[in-house]
Amino acid sequence: MIEEQSLVNGIEPDRYELFESQNYNFHFARRDFIKAFGLGIVFIVPAARALAQQRGQGESGRGANERLPNDIDAWIHINEDGGVTAFTGKVEVGQNTRTTMTQSVADELHVPLDSVHLIMGDTDLTPFDMGTFGSRSTPTMAPQLRKAAAAAREMLIAMAAAQLQVEPKDLRIVDARFLNHDKSKTLTLAEVAKGRKLVKVIPDDIAITQPKDWTIAGTSAEKVDAKNFVTGKHRYTSDVKREGMLYGKVVRPATFNATLVSVDAKAAEAIPGVKVVTDGTFIGVVAPDQQAATKAANAIAVDWKSPGQPTNAELFDLLRKPATGQRGGGGSRPQGSITDGLAAADKKLEQTYTVQYIAHAPLEPRAAVAEWNGDKLTVWTGSQRPFGVKSELAEAFHIPENKVRVIVPDTGSGYGGKHTGECAVEAARLAKAAGKPVKLVWTREEEFTWAYFRPAGVIDIKSGVKNDGTITAWEFHNYNSGASGIQIKYDIPNNDIRFHPSNSPLRQGSYRGLAATANHFARESHIDELAHAVNMDPLEFRLKNIKDDRLRDVLQAAAKSFGWGKAKPERGHGFGIACGFEKGGYIATCAEVAIEPPSDKEDKTNKRVRVIRVVEAFECGAVVNPLHLRNQIEGAITMAIGGALFESIQFENGKILNPHFASYRVPRFNDSPAIEVVLVNRKDIPSAGAGETPIVGLAPAVANAIFNATGVRLRALPLVPKGLTVS
Amino acid sequence: MAKVTSLNVNGKKLAVDVDSTVSLLAVLRNDLDLTGSKYGCGEGQCGACTVLLDGVATRSCITQVGRAAGKQITTIEGIEKDGKLQPLQEAFIKADAMQCAYCTSGMIMSASALLSRNPKPNREEIVTGMNGNICRCGTYQRIVEAIQIASGQATKEVAR
Numbered sequence: 001m002i003e004e005q006s007l008v009n010g011i012e013p014d015r016y017e018l019f020e021s022q023n024y025n026f027h028f029a030r031r032d033f034i035k036a037f038g039l040g041i042v043f044i045v046p047a048a049r050a051l052a053q054q055r056g057q058g059e060s061g062r063g064a065n066e067r068l069p070n071d072i073d074a075w076i077h078i079n080e081d082g083g084v085t086a087f088t089g090k091v092e093v094g095q096n097t098r099t100t101m102t103q104s105v106a107d108e109l110h111v112p113l114d115s116v117h118l119i120m121g122d123t124d125l126t127p128f129d130m131g132t133f134g135s136r137s138t139p140t141m142a143p144q145l146r147k148a149a150a151a152a153r154e155m156l157i158a159m160a161a162a163q164l165q166v167e168p169k170d171l172r173i174v175d176a177r178f179l180n181h182d183k184s185k186t187l188t189l190a191e192v193a194k195g196r197k198l199v200k201v202i203p204d205d206i207a208i209t210q211p212k213d214w215t216i217a218g219t220s221a222e223k224v225d226a227k228n229f230v231t232g233k234h235r236y237t238s239d240v241k242r243e244g245m246l247y248g249k250v251v252r253p254a255t256f257n258a259t260l261v262s263v264d265a266k267a268a269e270a271i272p273g274v275k276v277v278t279d280g281t282f283i284g285v286v287a288p289d290q291q292a293a294t295k296a297a298n299a300i301a302v303d304w305k306s307p308g309q310p311t312n313a314e315l316f317d318l319l320r321k322p323a324t325g326q327r328g329g330g331g332s333r334p335q336g337s338i339t340d341g342l343a344a345a346d347k348k349l350e351q352t353y354t355v356q357y358i359a360h361a362p363l364e365p366r367a368a369v370a371e372w373n374g375d376k377l378t379v380w381t382g383s384q385r386p387f388g389v390k391s392e393l394a395e396a397f398h399i400p401e402n403k404v405r406v407i408v409p410d411t412g413s414g415y416g417g418k419h420t421g422e423c424a425v426e427a428a429r430l431a432k433a434a435g436k437p438v439k440l441v442w443t444r445e446e447e448f449t450w451a452y453f454r455p456a457g458v459i460d461i462k463s464g465v466k467n468d469g470t471i472t473a474w475e476f477h478n479y480n481s482g483a484s485g486i487q488i489k490y491d492i493p494n495n496d497i498r499f500h501p502s503n504s505p506l507r508q509g510s511y512r513g514l515a516a517t518a519n520h521f522a523r524e525s526h527i528d529e530l531a532h533a534v535n536m537d538p539l540e541f542r543l544k545n546i547k548d549d550r551l552r553d554v555l556q557a558a559a560k561s562f563g564w565g566k567a568k569p570e571r572g573h574g575f576g577i578a579c580g581f582e583k584g585g586y587i588a589t590c591a592e593v594a595i596e597p598p599s600d601k602e603d604k605t606n607k608r609v610r611v612i613r614v615v616e617a618f619e620c621g622a623v624v625n626p627l628h629l630r631n632q633i634e635g636a637i638t639m640a641i642g643g644a645l646f647e648s649i650q651f652e653n654g655k656i657l658n659p660h661f662a663s664y665r666v667p668r669f670n671d672s673p674a675i676e677v678v679l680v681n682r683k684d685i686p687s688a689g690a691g692e693t694p695i696v697g698l699a700p701a702v703a704n705a706i707f708n709a710t711g712v713r714l715r716a717l718p719l720v721p722k723g724l725t726v727s
Numbered sequence: 728m729a730k731v732t733s734l735n736v737n738g739k740k741l742a743v744d745v746d747s748t749v750s751l752l753a754v755l756r757n758d759l760d761l762t763g764s765k766y767g768c769g770e771g772q773c774g775a776c777t778v779l780l781d782g783v784a785t786r787s788c789i790t791q792v793g794r795a796a797g798k799q800i801t802t803i804e805g806i807e808k809d810g811k812l813q814p815l816q817e818a819f820i821k822a823d824a825m826q827c828a829y830c831t832s833g834m835i836m837s838a839s840a841l842l843s844r845n846p847k848p849n850r851e852e853i854v855t856g857m858n859g860n861i862c863r864c865g866t867y868q869r870i871v872e873a874i875q876i877a878s879g880q881a882t883k884e885v886a887r
Contacts, residue, residue: 227816231803231812232761232764235762239756239762290757363861364767441766443769444773661773662772666861668860672865
């Protein structure tokens with residue numbers, strides 16, 4: 001896994017995104033598969049790691065042993081009706097990977113899209129997977145599924161040829177039918193699969209179809225199960241209902257890091273049907289309905305002891321202090337000499353940029369339904385890491401992992417915010433005590449408080465530039481927010497780029513794009529400042545310092561569609577531009593902002609900043625589905641507006657002060673600009689993921705546009721939580 | 728406490744046995760297993776729970792079921808007619824106006840109420856009418872497009 005390794009070795013501190021492969025013994029015997037699937041043909045895709053090991057051991061035995069490879073990425077089953085089911089541990093959280101991976105399988109197998117069904121994120125049915133994060137489904141899982149489908153196609157052709165008594169090379173497969181050259185002999189997929197009982201391990205040298213030859217992939221297929229969503233039929237975790245199911249509620253500590261002093265649950269226990277569960281610091285209730293559970297939880301008198309804890313006001317000073325006892329640290333080896341680079345510069349600049357904690361606020365809060373059958377635990381939950389949650393459950397209950405099944409229904413979004421299994425563990429603890437299935441759905445306030453946040457951060461940049469626009473020195477220090485997207489595509493001979501972990505006062509974790517937003521905000525704002533320092537157009541300045549063709553291409557594509565340099569912004573408006581690279585995707589964003597009089601609700605002295613137009617060019621190799629890619633980019637831009645303009649978690653003494661949508665503002669319809677997406681489709685380059693990188697360009701483009709409109713340089717995200725003060 | 732014993736939901740009279748102060752959302756989801764209406768915030772701030780009460784878009788999470796008794800309640804499950812998707816539903820698919828789609832039921836219900844009081848809303852009217860519904864995935868531009876398609880006034884094809 002080259003991509004994985006480069007992320008680990010290069011820059012990515014693993015405390016924000018988990019890349020460790022678990023020590024997972026995946027021993028499936030051939031007969032288990034046959035038992036599980038019944039008739040038909042199963043094609044197994046060994047993981048790249050397993051294939052490497054096999055090569056090391058020689059080729060003997062593969063496909064002949066009873067034992068299958070330990071490490072399996074995916075499998076595909078062709079049933080007797082000719083239906084195709086593909087199995088992957090990835091999950092669907094709105095990024096439409098279910099659709100794009102289905103397209104890849106159908107494309108490679110030459111069968112109609114609707115004959116392929118994907119089983120995702122069920123730890124009993126799908127192969128182990130580390131999780132759905134890091135934009136890796138498209139670059140790593142889709143090719144694995146393609147390999148399985150390609151091998152399946154070739155093996156099926158051989159079987160069909162034997163059945164039809166023709167040479168395999170005389171057969172091709174079109175729309176799930178095998179045809180010979182003059183179509184005088186045909187067979188359907190079902191006719192070939194009928195009565196078979198086969199498990200085949202695919203060879204690792206199988207070639208997959210290149211993007212220029214795609215027929216189903218590369219097209220704007222609609223969301224495969226869209227009908228279930230527009231009719232309300234899809235069952236998210238919070239919609240799962242089990243026989244005899246009870247409703248749970250957890251009593252939360254008064255603050256973060258509070259210790260339990262005493263509990264009095266007599267009043268709650270007196271409520272009919274209510275059971276109170278206390279276990280160490282865990283306090284929860286179950287009841288026959290949600291209302292009784294809430295009432296009971298509120299009736300429990302708990303005394304908590306809370307230590308004093310910091311507020312937003314102290315945040316950035318705290319983050320500058322080095323971390324204690326944490327792994328991490330990162331950045332690349334320094335190049336050249338900052339001292340020499342600054343000495344060669346005509347202008348020098350030193351600035352600090354900050355970002356606040358923000359919340360993912362997925363519209364479906366954490367939810368889980370847990371059910372014990374004897375010593376076997378099954379949990380439905382919305383998680384980006386089904387196998388990670390499975391391990392958490394096994395650990396929490398001291399049971400073997402094979403006694404735990406985690407099922408992840410297509411989930412009401414995650415954005416990196418659903419990597420952990422706390423709700424699953426809580427539901428399972430309650431279910432264990434109740435002896436019945438229990439549903440636990442976190443409230444919005446719980447989701448805002450007890451989940452985790454995108455890290456806050458402080459970034460210091462010191463730089464030098466010559467009057468001709470050549471950047472000579474680049475020193476960059478990121479405290480706490482992370483190392484994603486910290487590397488530069490600017491050709492600067494003297495650079496020193498570092499990430500410094502800190503002790504975060506709040507629980508923090510992954511987020512769409514991780515620190516790439518913070519690092520791009522700081523870098524692209526600073527680049528803009530340098531361009532102005534030498535009186536150069538911000539686009540021209542970037543192009544002068546960037547040699548990378550892919551980045552230049554998106555910059556020029558965005559600028560062209562935006563009309564950069566052609567028209568001046570009208571009075572009270574401003575234009576801004578930014579560009580970047582992360583996780584295999586290249587991005588350039590142009591934004592137009594309007595500075596407007598304050599609305600009635602806001603502080604009268606501050607003006608309102610609205611993002612009214614955004615043009616974003618994006619290149620992530622070969623495009624698998626232009627429609628969903630556009631949608632994903634538009635969504636990332638819209639989400640980015642929140643973090644850019646107004647989203648910020650407010651905290652004090654271990655409490656979150658704004659844990660509601662009324663106090664934590666997220667983008668709404670009236671914040672949504674006109675968005676134009678320019679796709680740069682590189683069919684000659686393998687597809688990269690696209691769920692994250694499109695979010696990184698908006699904040700700096702908007703900050704730069706505000707400067708363009710007003711001459712005010714804002715260096716803190718969010719930029720204008722209370723509007724803009726213009727003196 | 729007063730009890731509610733029947734509700735008119737999607738054209739059918741359904742028997743329930745609940746306190747009148749319980750939220751309509753809880754009754755729909757937990758007692759009637761109509762789970763298309765979603766819990767997003769419980770505070771009327773996000774619109775995921777939107778249903779129609781006598782045709783008026785209502786946040787079911789902050790509406791006591793007693794207030795819905797005797798009224799015609801329409802949920803997302805009641806939008807399809809004879810197993811056929813209605814224009815708004817078709818338009819949401821056509822415009823790809825969803826990602827995780829957790830907000831979609833509420834969006835369609837709010838849009839349905841908007842179109843019944845204003846059959847040809849312009850962009851600004853759509854934005855104003857829909858502003859109480861949150862799509863955290865940020866598909867607003869496509870939802871506006873879907874509502875325009877459904878009201879027969881789409882000015883451009885959604886970019887494919």
